[in-house]
Amino acid sequence: MQQVGQQARAASRLVAQADTATKNCALEAMAQALLDSRAALQEANAKDVAAARSNGLDEASIDRLILNDKVIDGMAEGLRQIASLADPVGEISDMSYRPSGIQVGKMRVPLGVIGIIYESRPNVTADAAGLCLKSGNAAILRGGSEAIHSNQAIAACVQAGLRAARLPETAVQVVNTTDRAAVGELITMKDYVDVIVPRGGKSLIARISSDAKVPVIKHLDGICHVYIDDQADLAKAITIADNAKTHRYGVCNAMETLLVNAAVAAEVLPPLCKIYLDKGVELRGDAAALAIVPQMTVATEEDWRTEYLAPILSVRVVGDLDAAIDHINTYSSQHTDSIVTENYTKAMRFLREVDSSSVMVNASTRFADGFEYGLGAEIGISTDKIHARGPVGLEGLTSQKYIVLGSGQIRK
Amino acid sequence: MQQVGQQARAASRLVAQADTATKNCALEAMAQALLDSRAALQEANAKDVAAARSNGLDEASIDRLILNDKVIDGMAEGLRQIASLADPVGEISDMSYRPSGIQVGKMRVPLGVIGIIYESRPNVTADAAGLCLKSGNAAILRGGSEAIHSNQAIAACVQAGLRAARLPETAVQVVNTTDRAAVGELITMKDYVDVIVPRGGKSLIARISSDAKVPVIKHLDGICHVYIDDQADLAKAITIADNAKTHRYGVCNAMETLLVNAAVAAEVLPPLCKIYLDKGVELRGDAAALAIVPQMTVATEEDWRTEYLAPILSVRVVGDLDAAIDHINTYSSQHTDSIVTENYTKAMRFLREVDSSSVMVNASTRFADGFEYGLGAEIGISTDKIHARGPVGLEGLTSQKYIVLGSGQIRK
Numbered sequence: 001m002q003q004v005g006q007q008a009r010a011a012s013r014l015v016a017q018a019d020t021a022t023k024n025c026a027l028e029a030m031a032q033a034l035l036d037s038r039a040a041l042q043e044a045n046a047k048d049v050a051a052a053r054s055n056g057l058d059e060a061s062i063d064r065l066i067l068n069d070k071v072i073d074g075m076a077e078g079l080r081q082i083a084s085l086a087d088p089v090g091e092i093s094d095m096s097y098r099p100s101g102i103q104v105g106k107m108r109v110p111l112g113v114i115g116i117i118y119e120s121r122p123n124v125t126a127d128a129a130g131l132c133l134k135s136g137n138a139a140i141l142r143g144g145s146e147a148i149h150s151n152q153a154i155a156a157c158v159q160a161g162l163r164a165a166r167l168p169e170t171a172v173q174v175v176n177t178t179d180r181a182a183v184g185e186l187i188t189m190k191d192y193v194d195v196i197v198p199r200g201g202k203s204l205i206a207r208i209s210s211d212a213k214v215p216v217i218k219h220l221d222g223i224c225h226v227y228i229d230d231q232a233d234l235a236k237a238i239t240i241a242d243n244a245k246t247h248r249y250g251v252c253n254a255m256e257t258l259l260v261n262a263a264v265a266a267e268v269l270p271p272l273c274k275i276y277l278d279k280g281v282e283l284r285g286d287a288a289a290l291a292i293v294p295q296m297t298v299a300t301e302e303d304w305r306t307e308y309l310a311p312i313l314s315v316r317v318v319g320d321l322d323a324a325i326d327h328i329n330t331y332s333s334q335h336t337d338s339i340v341t342e343n344y345t346k347a348m349r350f351l352r353e354v355d356s357s358s359v360m361v362n363a364s365t366r367f368a369d370g371f372e373y374g375l376g377a378e379i380g381i382s383t384d385k386i387h388a389r390g391p392v393g394l395e396g397l398t399s400q401k402y403i404v405l406g407s408g409q410i411r412k
Numbered sequence: 413m414q415q416v417g418q419q420a421r422a423a424s425r426l427v428a429q430a431d432t433a434t435k436n437c438a439l440e441a442m443a444q445a446l447l448d449s450r451a452a453l454q455e456a457n458a459k460d461v462a463a464a465r466s467n468g469l470d471e472a473s474i475d476r477l478i479l480n481d482k483v484i485d486g487m488a489e490g491l492r493q494i495a496s497l498a499d500p501v502g503e504i505s506d507m508s509y510r511p512s513g514i515q516v517g518k519m520r521v522p523l524g525v526i527g528i529i530y531e532s533r534p535n536v537t538a539d540a541a542g543l544c545l546k547s548g549n550a551a552i553l554r555g556g557s558e559a560i561h562s563n564q565a566i567a568a569c570v571q572a573g574l575r576a577a578r579l580p581e582t583a584v585q586v587v588n589t590t591d592r593a594a595v596g597e598l599i600t601m602k603d604y605v606d607v608i609v610p611r612g613g614k615s616l617i618a619r620i621s622s623d624a625k626v627p628v629i630k631h632l633d634g635i636c637h638v639y640i641d642d643q644a645d646l647a648k649a650i651t652i653a654d655n656a657k658t659h660r661y662g663v664c665n666a667m668e669t670l671l672v673n674a675a676v677a678a679e680v681l682p683p684l685c686k687i688y689l690d691k692g693v694e695l696r697g698d699a700a701a702l703a704i705v706p707q708m709t710v711a712t713e714e715d716w717r718t719e720y721l722a723p724i725l726s727v728r729v730v731g732d733l734d735a736a737i738d739h740i741n742t743y744s745s746q747h748t749d750s751i752v753t754e755n756y757t758k759a760m761r762f763l764r765e766v767d768s769s770s771v772m773v774n775a776s777t778r779f780a781d782g783f784e785y786g787l788g789a790e791i792g793i794s795t796d797k798i799h800a801r802g803p804v805g806l807e808g809l810t811s812q813k814y815i816v817l818g819s820g821q822i823r824k
Contacts, residue, residue: 401770
């Protein structure tokens with residue numbers, strides 16, 4: 001791993017200086033290589049899937065592992081989309097003249113070497129390679145052991161793309177060992193790795209955060225809330241609360257807890273819960289919610305802290321906006337929370353006081369996403385406050401330096 | 413320390429919501445309290461100074477410890493300047509409409525709880541309290557044991573200011589123990605501390621970085637360079653190189669190594685080195701520099717890696733811009749580096765390719781400073797790439813969250 005680190009550091013200097021056309025050329029060539037290598041990719045993938053089955057991996061995990069035509073097309077398309085995004089590197093902003101006569105501003109620069117540690121989905125290999133390259137960084141990718149053959153086959157396409165653009169192949173290195181110690185080394189190589197982005201379950205991220213000696217951009221869980229205010233437009237409220245929960249169940253920006261103002265609970269909960277029940281969503285409510293919708297079971301303290309990622313919803317009736325904000329700031333995972341209200345002052349208070357990476361007014365939590373926000377692809381959604389927060393796209397993988405343009409000024 | 417942490421976390425919620433007028437009122441009241449408590453501050457300080465003398469502390473350290481009238485006036489003035497800065501909290505930027513109809517942008521938010529660990533200068537207590545408060549954060553301050561009485565006396569003034577503005581006194585807590593274990597706890601209390609800013613010598617920062625479980629904004633050493641290009645205006649070059657080295661010796665943005673293009677070395681080094689020698693600057697050069705200025709001693713490999721903070725300068729003659737950039741990216745501490753040139757292309761290459769927190773063209777490295785950049789006061793100069801880079805003012809002590817304004821939109 002030390003050698004991988006050294007190579008990445010050396011490559012990072014070249015990638016940081018690569019111009020936009022060169023990087024885009026590599027991304028296009030990677031996309032083409034993936035499409036041209038469909039057979040080889042699926043052959044490698046078949047080995048992983050067979051091993052997963054004989055190791056008794058569950059069906060959901062096997063499903064995430066499979067590289068079918070659609071997934072391969074998606075990887076290629078993703079790389080082409082990254083090529084079409086504006087290059088963040090070298091972007092100059094905030095230039096202003098100071099009284100001394102110097103002109104000061106900022107220039108966006110790559111972070112250097114990014115380590116990405118992820119679980120079964122092999123398509124992350126292509127996405128992460130593309131995002132790191134376009135943002136001018138070298139990448140060290142460490143996928144799950146169950147996807148080792150698929151990841152190596154994708155790596156070959158990535159490397160072909162780098163070669164085609166005359167960039168160093170070490171700009172993206174896919175670690176080809178399933179040895180767990182490699183992760184331990186990767187997250188402590190301060191000299192060679194500038195930041196770690198773990199993508200995976202809560203336990204993976206907790207383990208990495210606790211052992212890392214290198215900064216970690218964390219994507220934790222999504223316990224997202226929708227609060228229906230007493231001054232909500234109830235038609236909007238029902239549509240948003242329905243979409244936030246039922247559009248997709250297994251995603252981090254799905255609503256897990258619905259908060260309803262007591263003054264409108266009796267009016268809004270019956271029609272809304274009928275929608276949920278018709279769609280097979282299990283409802284767990286507090287006493288006040290239960291009194292209105294008897295099909296609910298009793299929610300426990302544990303429910304408020306749970307990311308179901310499933311057709312289950314906890315429902316709580318709250319007295320006012322303060323109680324809603326208190327609940328959210330206590331139980332939310334600081335991912336995404338939304339208020340439905342027509343009241344200006346309450347909307348502004350919610351925006352200001354809810355301490356989450358995305359805070360919304362009259363919109364579904366499902367919008368918390370790099371594409372929906374216009375960032376293009378994302379490497380994850382950060383629930384940290386340090387460095388990057390919310391969807392992390394190209395900008396989140398860069399830093400800024402100050403630049404000073406003078407004409408001979410000295411400090412008096 | 414756990415209790416200090418809990419109190420800080422609770423206070424941080426209130427400070428984050430405090431309006432600008434309230435925070436400014438507290439800052440003004442703190443400044444007034446410092447001026448009104450001059451006698452008490454100096455009495456407390458006298459205890460520290462006496463103890464320092466009897467413990468045999470060196471004169472430079474004792475000098476930094478002393479709270480004379482000028483230092484007290486400076487602390488009060490600093491707090492008033494922070495009051496006059498724009499409030500970063502709640503600032504909304506980059507709002508744009510997306511095809512879905514939602515409007516997405518960012519809102520600047522406090523980080524939460526900031527732990528600051530610093531060495532002897534007690535005036536840091538007032539500066540740090542002011543910056544953290546204005547940026548909407550709660551602060552836990554841990555000063556040097558040699559300044560314990562001074563820091564507690566300053567803390568009393570800070571607390572009086574918070575009380576006057578009806579803000580919780582726990583918004584700024586000055587740790588009143590000299591127990592070293594307190595630092596160990598502070599930098600590992602992930603639940604209560606969002607970021608640590610160490611201010612002090614290299615060994616303090618190295619120790620904290622290696623033990624911290626909380627993100628650290630590092631201010632490391634300043635091995636700053638000036639490169640005089642063969643297409644430099646030599647009059648500008650001499651003025652800048654003189655100022656960068658001799659304006660102040662003990663500061664992190666002073667030049668420590670001068671790089672000179674071989675084509676102009678024989679012309680520029682003699683008059684420039686005469687200035688240095690007249691000012692008593694010791695010169696250490698490579699063979700080529702020595703051949704031109706025989707008063708130099710021979711620079712060793714160690715010299716290129718040394719932050720002298722003293723009237724010593726290492727000088728190296730380089731063949732071209734590439735060699736200059738290579739030297740800087742190898743030996744610079746990524747603090748501040750400057751090129752003197754009239755050539756557009758070389759200026760742009762230097763700006764782009766030098767990987768330091770401040771990169772300058774035709775200006776003295778001494779400008780790398782929060783006030784000179786228009787940020788107002790700073791808590792330090794970050795040589796990290798993660799989160800904040802360069803002078804860290806109010807903005808560096810904040811994060812951003814995404815805000816979404818909708819009118820009932822759902823994800824299709």
